[in-house]
Every structure is written in structure tokens, then in C-alpha cells.
Amino acid sequence: MSEQIIVTSENQNLGPLAFDINFVKQLLNYSEYVIVGKSVLRIDGLDKVLGLAKYTEDYIDKALRIKALRSPYPHALVKIVSRSCPTGSARVFAADDIPGENDVSYDPQGAQELLVNERARFVGDQIALIAAEREEDALQCTRNLEVKYEPLPSILSIEDALRNDAVKIHSKGNIAGSVSVTKGDVDRAFEYADVVVEDVYRVGYQDHAYIEPEAAVAIPEGANKISVIATTQNPFRTRNTVAKVLGLKYSDVRVIVPYIGGGFGGKDTMGPIIAANVGLVAMRTGKPAAQVFTREESLAYHYKRTPFKVIYKSGATNDGKLVAVDAKIFADIGAYIAQGFAVLRRAAFHATGPYNVPNVMVNGVAVYTNNIPTGAFEGFGNPQVQFAAELQMDKLAHKLGMDPLEFRISNLLAPGSTTPTGQLLNHSVGINGLLADVARRSNWRARRNAVRGNGTKKVGIGVACGWHGIGSTGSPADFSSASIIVNIDGSVTYRTGIVELGQGTYTGHAMIVAEALGVPPGFVKVETIDTSTTLDSGETHASRGLAIGGSAALDAALRLRKRLMKVASEVLGVEEDEIVIREGRVYVRRNGGLSEAMTFGDLVKEAYLRGVTLAENGFVKPNVKPPDPQTGQGTPYFSYTFSCTTAEVEVDVETGKIRVLRLCPGVAAGKIINPELAKGQIYGGSTIGMGWTLLENLIVKDGKILNDNFTDYIIPTIKDAPNFCDPVFVEDEYEYSAFGAKGIGEAVITAVPPAIINAVHDATGVWFNEIPLTLDKTFFRLRGEGE
């Protein structure tokens, strides 16, 4: 059919995602977007402000309440001695109650039991689920159930895990996976480098601290069918996991995802697990069953940002050109693979930072320990490695006697550059203009040369950049779908499986659909996700929701637009290229002007009466090439978003307290669909990065998290948020995505921690190679003690 508008050109080095942006512009038949690029108000804003938006817990009415019985030991053999609870009404569900497979592993390369059969591998590993009508009865039973533990030696550090005589946490050993990226000849390059810097960096855990803790409820729907409402970032993966655990077909499991109070990756990891928990109990009892984490449970047991140790060596020549990077990355992924190995791979592919480096050697290992498992968290391993890369950049500049911003400018990726994985970036590489704009907006030169403060308060300014590949690293199955029904009154029902986590996905998609269909955004209703009626859009992670999910929306909308233009041309008796559909009105282009011919609603009605269907699906799939396991050569992402920021800090040398005074962030994220929402992502991502760097110190002792509350796990308040410059947007449109958008969610945070630490160095002359900082450590280091 002539409607087929997806172009997939295979001879492009960069596999395109979907359609050619020029084709889209041509099809719209008008020059300036009327919706895209405008700060349209959030379509979910009113409901959220009025308290009418519904979240998972709002759907829990009469349901059994579940509490998990969890291992108190980091490593132990476990046996449930008796299954009777002290209070009669509570019931215990263990591994042998699972009708399907006892496996909830996110990564097929590793196994993870939903309920441990024999061996618990971290403090919090689920041993049994206890369900009762009253939550307190379930809780009581978790305390009183007779369970025998035989503690095993536990591995609590990367170094211990890699010892030859280390206890094996999994049968294959303590290495979950390894990755290499090789380009050029690193050893030779270091010989002709004029300056070389080598250091060891450590970055710690971070909790997502979303406002809504994990929650799910399952409702049996007759024999062997079930519905689950859950806080998840991946409705379809969640469905698949529930089906696997319960031994059901995908079609017999329906996962519904209402509004989510923040995800940041945490609900990508936890969604399938909590959904399987409630699914199991509902299936076994035939009754609705619910689980809602307390804040303490969420902080103590949900999977965290992966701690890294990075040994980083880099060299440059006296003319300020990087010649080589050699990075060794060790990731403490915790007790299960979860997304830990994927986190490591993304880190490895970004390890050089957004620079031209002719000789690269990256080696990474994902190491099992008996610590809390780790997984997705904004940036997905990338902030961990950019921290090392960007401190190295400043240290090299320092050795070269160069301004660190100028040093970066002379090494930035540009159109025509090739990445360490051998990927040619032929367009949409806007980082040069971005860094120049950030420098101007922050008044870099003047501030860098300003006085460093007096007395006990020192001030400084630092800069850092980052980059972030869009989409699930090298995944051949990173497709996304969307569907649209144009109702006979002209209103639009839109479905995507991309989850509204607060980031503004629903608004962004509605704007894309509205622009492409020719209706105002208010015409578009985004339906609640239901895996039985919503098409598989993949996960809401990897900064893919807009670039990939939104492209599926555009795909569907453009097909309908073409169809409607054909109907309009027939009805109005003019050529299709004379028709413009825009904001709910159909115009005919005549004598250089537009004259209104009919309303969108009338056109839609006419289409129905002429037997033309106005329901359509969109489907897109990025063409990526999984990097070779030995050399790392390949195309892990179809495109990259770039970010840079400056940070100005004030260091109280008498207390070790650091305040971020101002950040001047910016992104080259392609077309900005909605500037206000994009700013929200920038302010939020920056503040999360600042919190991780300066405040959020997770205290772990013998594998147990001690600060499982917001009194002691310190996240920033609004009073801690820095002042922000108006963010810089360099709209380096990607030619094959929805209106040229790339992702924005994760790139921002990659630059923030190193910019802060580089600023602290500027203020004090001291390098901090480890984050999060604590007041104690900072104070004693500034006094010349420690490390």
C-alpha cells in the first residue's frame, strides 16, 4: 500500500530508526510546527493538581495484604521449618507454590528465583510471601515463622569477590559478565602521549527515592487468567514475567499501569518482581492480593544504582589532543544479575566521554557480591563512568596547563567522528555548539578567573560533559508500538505502552500525535496502559520513551494523516498537496493562502461514511548492531544525546560542607518537543546528580542497609536545589525519529557529578575521586588527612 511510509535504509552506517524527517515535513505541507516545540501544558496536570490522578494504591480495595519474609543474612542456606503462622488467617507461600518457573531474572544470562528455594544471597532476598486479610497479621507472621538459617561466608566487596578462593555466589562463579572495547593501539599511544594521568575512582550506591514506593495488586479473572495493576516501567516485560512464574500464556495475563509517582529506572527492575509476588498469591488463593512497600522496605530492599570502581588512564599530547584511554571498570552488581551486566556494558561503550579518542581499551567486569542487587537508575552505568572520564579530562588539562573547557572543545565528537565502538556519527552531533553556549551562559572565562573566595568559604567553577546513547544497548528487540483511534466526533484515543512516570511522556506523545494528525493537543486522550489492548512498546527506560516510543506514535499518526488527506481531496475535489490539516481544521491552499474548507470532525465523519477506517497502529524498530563481545565494535545505539554543564560551588573548609550555587546545564537532544517539560528533566536530573554527589550516602554494614528512612538517607530538598541558568538547547535534529527528537532523561545527570567535583577542585585544589562525599571525609581531606 502507498501508506507504507517507514523507510528502512540498510546501507546507512547509522541504522535509521523510522522515517526521514524531510518526508514528515513534506507530508505536513506547512512550514512551521504549530504544536511541536511549544510549551504545551501537561495533559495530566489538572488531574494531578486536583488529586484525581489515580496511582496503583488507589485501585486496592478489598485484597489480601502481602508481606515478604526476607533473609536477614547476606548469604545463608534457608529452610522454612513450619508453614503455620501464629495467627490463623495468614498463609505462607514458598518456592514450591510457584506453578510456573521460579525465575524473575531480568537478564537471560543469569538466574534469579522469585522465592529462594535453598540459598539466600542478600539481606532482603525473598524466602516466602505471607498473605493475610490484615497487613499486621502478615507482618506478625514474617517475624514469627519458624525458619532455619545456616549462614554462609559472604562476599561484600569487589576485591573479595574476585579472589581465587572466594566463595561462589552463583554456580558459574562471581563474574556475571565481562565486556571489552578495543580501538587502535593503546600501549603505543601512551608512548607518544606528552601527559598521562592514571587514577582510581569509586562511585557509590544511590536510591531512587521516588515519591511513590513499589505497589501492585492482582485480581484473578476466572480460571488461569489474571490482571495485575502495578508500579512498573515495563508493562510487557512485567506481563511476561508474571506469565512465566504462573505458567500462563501472555494473553492470559493483563498488566495495567496507571500513573506512576517516579521511576528513574527503579521500577524497571522492581516492577516484574512485585507483580509476580501479587500474581502468585492471587492465583493460589483465588482472591485479589496486594503488596505495598513501606518507605523503609523500599529503601532497604529495592535495587540500587550500581557502585563502580574505575581504574582510568588517559593521555594527551601537548597540543591538547587526547591520544588514548585505558579504562578498567569493576561493577558491584550485587547478588543477582538483574540489569547489572547491562549497566556495565553501557558504561563501557561510553567510557571515553564524548570525545575523539583514537586509541581505546576498555575492560569491564560485572561482579557478584552478597550486597543489594543493582539495576537501572537514570544514566544506567554511564554517570558512574563519566565521573571518572571527566575528572581525568580536568586532570589532563591541569597537567597541560590548559583551560579545562578549551581542552574539551579541542577533543569533542563532531559530525564525521567515529565512536570507540566504531560507529560513524554522520549527523545530530551538537555538542560543539552546546559547550560553547554553556560556556557563554555561565560566563565561564570570567568566573574561572575570579577570586576563589576568602577565609573559610572557597568558591570555584567546574565544567563537565557527557553523552548518552538512546535505546536499550545493542538490543535487536528495542521496537516500540503505538495505536490511534480517531473517534467519529474527531476526538482521538491514543495508546502507548510507554509509562507516564512524571516525565511527561503522555503530553509529549499527545503533541506528536496532534501535530501529525492536525488536531489540537486537547483532542488527544492518552489511555491507561493495559497490555491486553495496548501494543507492545517495550520498556520505559534508556531514554527511549520519546525518541522510539514517540516515533511509533508518529508512524501511526502519519498513516492516518495520509488517509485523511486522501478523503479530504476526494470530498473537496482538490489535489492532496493542496490540503493542509492543522489544529482541527482542514484548509485548501490557494493563491499562496489557506482557506478553511471544513472541520477535522466533519472530515472524520465523512471518512467513516465512506468506509475508511480511522484506527491505526505504528511500529518502529531501531537498526542497531550489537557490539562484538571481544572487540566491542558495533552500533549499540542509533543516536546519542549530549549534555554539558558548569557548576559553581562554595566549599566551607571549616566544616567540609559543599553548596552548589549555580548550574548552567544544556543538552543537544535533537528537536525539543516541549521546552518546559525538557527543562523539568534538566532540573530534576541535575538535582538527582547533585544529591548523589554530595548527600546521598547509603550506609551498608555486613550487607545490610542501615539508613532505610529519609531522616538518615539524605535527599536534597528544594532549599538545596541550586540556582539554574536557563538551560541551553542545541536542537541537533536526528533525521529518523519523531520530529528529530532524541532522548533527554538520562544524558543530563552524566555531566553533573564531575562538574561539581571539578568545581570543588577549582575552589580548594583538592581532588575527590570518590562519591558520594560525606562531611567527615571532605573535612578531613581538606585538612590534608585521609585518602
Added chain:
Amino acid sequence: MTLPRFEYYSANNLNDALSIINSYGDSGKILAGGTDLIVKMKKGLLAPKAILDVNGVKELYNITVTDEEIVIGSLVRQEELIRNKAVLRSFPVLSRTASLMGSWQIRNLGTVGGNLANASPAADLAPPLLVLGAKAVVVNTNGERSIDLREFFRGPGLTSMRENELLKEVRVPLNSADSSCSSFVKLGRREASNISIVSAAVHLSLRDNVIEEAKIALGAVAPTPIRLEAVERKLEGLSVSDAAVYEALEEVKDRVRPITDLRATAEYRKEMSYVFAKRALEECASEVIRA
């Protein structure tokens, strides 16, 4: 998380409250703002048999001023201290302290009495009240008695109140000195919602910039909020700008007995006890010199 089970009582006047307290003694707990009690009960650290809600006891809400003192009822909310005109006029340091406590929501629940009776070493109202020479008035069915705040705190969570006593009010003597100042400073990781890592209050009476009387109190660096009387003696007679002031303050580090906990190490707290005593003193002095 659900609370452990308990018997709930509420009182609408002081006499009823006292008779209920009398019958439960140590097995009961007073519910005022609940910002500590409920959290501890949720964590399973406390499981009182009975809870007496005193929020209906109107007598405990007043702030009254006499010729000699300000009387602050134990149920006065921390937020009230920030805007109460009498407090602002006579003891702006108490308003300032309250403004640095918790968050707006917590301050609207948390009470003056609760902050003291809870006897946290980090209770922010304790150091300024200690340097202002405040007394706690406690009451039981037999009558009232007054306890110098220096004698009030006995250890973490422990006070010198008897098990059937209720903290009724705090009396703060009005200052007669011509030239005096009070200050409070605290250290937390962030800019709000902090439990103090170290806190310090200073009260000085000055004549021609010479310290006639000094009072220093610190929080979160010992089992109770503490006054540092030995250091105070050393400061008296010194000019506020004299370098000897700093030498005298150095001794603070030897007088504190901090612990290592989730918020900071003992070594760090020891260092900060000096820094914050110094900052409190400097802030106090600058106030007088400016005026």
C-alpha cells in the same frame, strides 16, 4: 507499616490528663505532636500500653509574659515560636532556632514540650533554652515543681521527670543586661529537615565589648544537650575580639563526648563542636556590635 496496639486516651483538661498519667506511669506515653513518638512506634522501638493524647488540654497552649519571664506552654507548636510576637521581641533566638527545625509540616505538629521531654541529645530547642537559663515546670496530681533545664536532661531519652509527671511549661527569665545577645547555629547535611549533627547556642552579656557573662550550650555531642560552664568562665573578662576567645573555645573539644552514628563520626563532631561554638559566639557578638 502498622502501629503496635495500644489503649488510646485523650484529655481535655490538665486534671484529667494528670489522673490518667498517674494510673499508667511508665507504661503510658504522652502524645503531643507525635513527630517522635509515632515514628518510634512504627519502627517498633516503642510499644506503650497506653497513649494519652494531650492535644485537647487548652491550658498548655499559652505563651504569657510577666515582668520577669516568658512562660511557654508545652503544647506550643514549634511553628508558633517563629511568629509569636512576644517570643520575637524578647527571645528572637528561639524563633530563629525553631525556623531551623524540621520542615513546615513537622513544626506545625512538633511541640516545644515534646522537643524537650523526648530528651534527644540533638533537640534543637535545648541549647538556646539552656543558655537563656530556662526552667522546666513539671506537674503531677500532687502539684508543680520547677527544674533547672541543666538538671532536666539525664541521658538519651531520659529526663529527671518522674513517671507520673507531665511537662507543663518552660519559663525563660527576661534578661536585664544592657547589652546582650543570643545565637543558635546548627550543622546538618542539607538546608532543611535536618537532625543536627552539631548545634550550638551562645548567650553573652557584654559591657564595652568585654564579656561579662557567657553561656554556651551544645547539642548532639554528648548523651544530653550540655552547658560548658568551664569554658564560659574562661571567656568572662575577655574582649569579644581578643584572640584568647578562640583559645578558650578550643577547650570545647575536650569537654564534649560525641558518638559515631549514621550522621557523623565522633572525631568529626569533636572538631565541629569547636567550629560551631565559635560560629555561635561570633554571630552573637556581631549582633551586639552591629546594634
